[in-house]
Amino acid sequence: xxxxxxxxxxxxxxxxxxxxxxxxxxxxxxxxxxxxxxxxxxxxxxxxxxxxxxxxxxxxxxxxxxxxxxxxxxxxxxxxxxxxxxxxxxxxxxxxxxxxxxxxxxxxxxxxxxxxxxxxxxxxxxxxxxxxxxxxxxxxxxxxxxxxxxxxxxxxxxxxxxxxxxxxxxxxxxxxxxxxxxxxxxxxxxxxxxxxxxxxxxxxxxxxxxxxxxxxxxxxxxxxxxxxxxxxxxxxxxxxxxxxxxxxxxxxxxxxxxxxxxxxxxxxxxxxxxxxxxxxxxxxxxxxxxxxxxxxxxxxxxxxxxxxxxxxxxxxxxxxxxxxxxxxxxxxxxxxxxxxxxxxxxxxxxxxxxxxxxxxxxxxxxxxxxxxxxxxxxxxxxxxxxxxxxxxxx
Numbered sequence: 256x257x258x259x260x261x262x263x264x265x266x267x268x269x270x271x272x273x274x275x276x277x278x279x280x281x282x283x284x285x286x287x288x289x290x291x292x293x294x295x296x297x298x299x300x301x302x303x304x305x306x307x308x309x310x311x312x313x314x315x316x317x318x319x320x321x322x323x324x325x326x327x328x329x330x331x332x333x334x335x336x337x338x339x340x341x342x343x344x345x346x347x348x349x350x351x352x353x354x355x356x357x358x359x360x361x362x363x364x365x366x367x368x369x370x371x372x373x374x375x376x377x378x379x380x381x382x383x384x385x386x387x388x389x390x391x392x393x394x395x396x397x398x399x400x401x402x403x404x405x406x407x408x409x410x411x412x413x414x415x416x417x418x419x420x421x422x423x424x425x426x427x428x429x430x431x432x433x434x435x436x437x438x439x440x441x442x443x444x445x446x447x448x449x450x451x452x453x454x455x456x457x458x459x460x461x462x463x464x465x466x467x468x469x470x471x472x473x474x475x476x477x478x479x480x481x482x483x484x485x486x487x488x489x490x491x492x493x494x495x496x497x498x499x500x501x502x503x504x505x506x507x508x509x510x511x512x513x514x515x516x517x518x519x520x521x522x523x524x525x526x527x528x529x530x531x532x533x534x535x536x537x538x539x540x541x542x543x544x545x546x547x548x549x550x551x552x553x554x555x556x557x558x559x560x561x562x563x564x565x566x567x568x569x570x571x572x573x574x575x576x577x578x579x580x581x582x583x584x585x586x587x588x589x590x591x592x593x594x595x596x597x598x599x600x601x602x603x604x605x606x607x608x609x610x611x612x613x614x615x616x617x618x619x620x621x622x623x624x625x626x627x628x629x630x631x632x633x634x635x636x637x638x639x640x641x642x643x644x645x646x647x648x649x
Contacts, residue, residue: 268441269379269391269394269395270394270398271433271436271437271440272375272379272398272437273394273395273397273398273399274398274402274433275339275371275372275375275398275433275437276372276376276395276396276398276399276402277398277399277400277402277405278339278402278426278429278430278433279339279342279370279371279372279399279402279430280369280372280399280400280402280403280406281402281403281405281406281426282342282345282346282365282369282406282426282430283311283315283362283365283366283369283403284311284403284406284407284410284486285349285406285407285410285422285426286307286308286311286362287308287407287410287486287487287489288407288408288411288414288489288490288504288508289410289411289414289419289422289490290304290305290308290490290491291490291494292414292419293307293355293358293419296419297354297358299355301491302611302615303355304355305491305611306359306611307358307359307362308486308487308607309604309607310359310362310363310366311362311363311366312483312600312603312607313363313366313604314362314363314364314365314366314367315366315367315369315370315600315603316597316600316601316603316604317366317367318366318367318368318369318370319370319373319593319596319597319599319600320593320597322338322367322368322370322374323370323373323374323589323590323593323597324454324455324458324589324590324593325374325451325454325589326374326377326378326589327449327454327586327587327588327590328448328449328450328451328454330443331374331378331441331444332441332442332443333438334371335371335374335378335434335437335441336371336434336435336437337434338368338369338370338371338374339368339369339371339431339433339434339437340430340434341364341367341368342364342365342367342368342369342371343426343427343428343431343434344364344427345361345363345365345366345367345368345369346361346423346424346426346430347361347423347424347427348360348361348364349361349362349365349420349423350421350423350424350427351420352420361423370596372399373592373593374589375395376392376395376396376577377581377588377589377591377592378444379391379392379395380392380588381444381585381588382442382444387526388522388526388578388581388582389522389523389524389525389526389574389578390522390523390526391522392522392574392577392578392581393518393521393522393523393525393574394518394522396518396522396570396573396574396577397516397517397518400511400512400518400566401512401516404508404509404511404512404566405509405512406422406426407504407508408506408508409422410422411500411503411504411506412506413425415500454590458590458593458594461584461587461590461591461594462594465583465584465591466640466643467579467580467583467640467643468580468583468591468594468595470636470637470639470640470643471576471579471580471595471636471640472576472580472594472595472598472599473598473632473633473636474534474572474576474633474636474637474640475572475573475576475595475598475599475633476599476601476602476603476633477629477630477632477633477636478537478538478541478568478569478572478573478602478629478630478633479569479600479602479603480602480603480605480606480609480629481541481545481565481606481626481627481629481630481633482566482569482603482606483602483603483604483605483606483607483610484606484607484609484610484613484622484625484626485548485562485565485610485622485626486603486606486607486610487606487607487608487610487614488611488619488622489504489507489508489562490504492551492552492558492614492619492622493507493555496552496553496619497555507555507558507559507562508562510562510563510566511562511563511565511566511567513563513566513567517570518570518574521533521570521571521574521575522574522578525574525575525578526578530575530578530579531575531641531644533572533574533575534571534572534575534576534637535637536571537567537568537570537571537572537573537575538568538572538630538634538637539568540564540565540567540568540571541564541565541568541569541572541630541633542568542627542630542631542634543564543568544561544562544564544565544568545561545565545623545626545627545630546561547560547561547564548561548562548623548626549619549620549623551619552619572633572637573599576595577595580595602629606625606629609625609629610622610625613625
């Protein structure tokens with residue numbers, strides 16, 4: 256079915272949406288290379304400061320569960336800029352925080368409302384021809400992932416040059432500007448007439464009646480959990496093993512941009528029906544990455560190679576998953592994305608918490624064991640999805 260409005264030819268709007276996705280997603284990752292600086296600034300225990308990463312992902316997961324489904328029943332043209340405006344307030348709170356609890360409040364508020372990116376993505380799939388879904392989702396995911404990776408690099412750079420709070424202030428201002436630009440540019444789409452309360456009943460219905468949504472959500476959730484083990488310990492390892500500054504920790508993450516920029520091309524392959532191949536290539540890459548990451552405690556080069564591989568592996572798994580789930584039901588895309596991304600970021604939050612716990616009790620070796628175990632769980636659910644396809648002859 257062709258959409259009433261096809262935005263695939265409006266390159267300026269697509270790039271603006273990709274930038275918005277990057278800003279929203281990146282806003283939740285600024286604290287990762289700044290853990291030591293925040294620790295010194297507030298003179299707070301390092302394990303408490305490290306919880307900032309977990310709070311960002313938990314609040315994002317809550318936003319995915321309770322806010323993203325609204326995209327199916329309200330005007331997205333107004334909802335998306337509103338969410339971005341509220342996220343900017345959270346960023347301002349972080350920028351002007353005077354203690355760790357205030358930083359946590361700002362982080363939680365930013366996480367809740369920066370899910371605007373996850374309303375934008377299903378919005379885009381409803382605004383393009385079906386044969387373009389993978390390509391357009393790939394472009395927006397490129398913006399989202401590049402935003403995440405640049406956010407850590409810029410956070411580290413600005414922390415070294417000025418103060419760790421500067422990145423929050425700059426991001427808040429940019430978020431407001433993009434929100435205003437989108438207000439007048441996003442097309443209006445039809446919405447589903449449903450009460451907010453009934454949304455959650457319909458989401459349970461989708462979970463029960465769409466096995467592929469369950470399997471793909473768990474595949475993505477455990478894959479992201481594996482990478483989040485790395486996210487939550489990156490500053491701790493690089494500081495303790497190599498004595499890197501915030502800026503240098505952020506620079507290391509730039510290697511992941513190569514994987515992020517590949518999402519549009521991967522999306523085109525997914526459009527041609529190669530989603531199973533993409534998924535298993537991604538899971539294999541994730542597993543291989545932990546081999547290099549393990550030796551990353553001794554060699555910075557090995558760590559950088561592992562970091563690049565784990566980013567590329569996650570891109571493969573995530574792009575394949577989204578190409579599948581957005582084709583399940585035309586009238587439920589926001590709710591489907593809410594289910595998928597909620598489980599995805601619950602996985603992320605769990606991975607972050609497990610990463611910090613493993614670091615405290617087993618060092619980097621413990622973190623690596625947790626990381627590879629989570630990849631194995633991701634592979635299990637990808638295999639269940641494969642079995643389901645065989646049984647149903649899809």
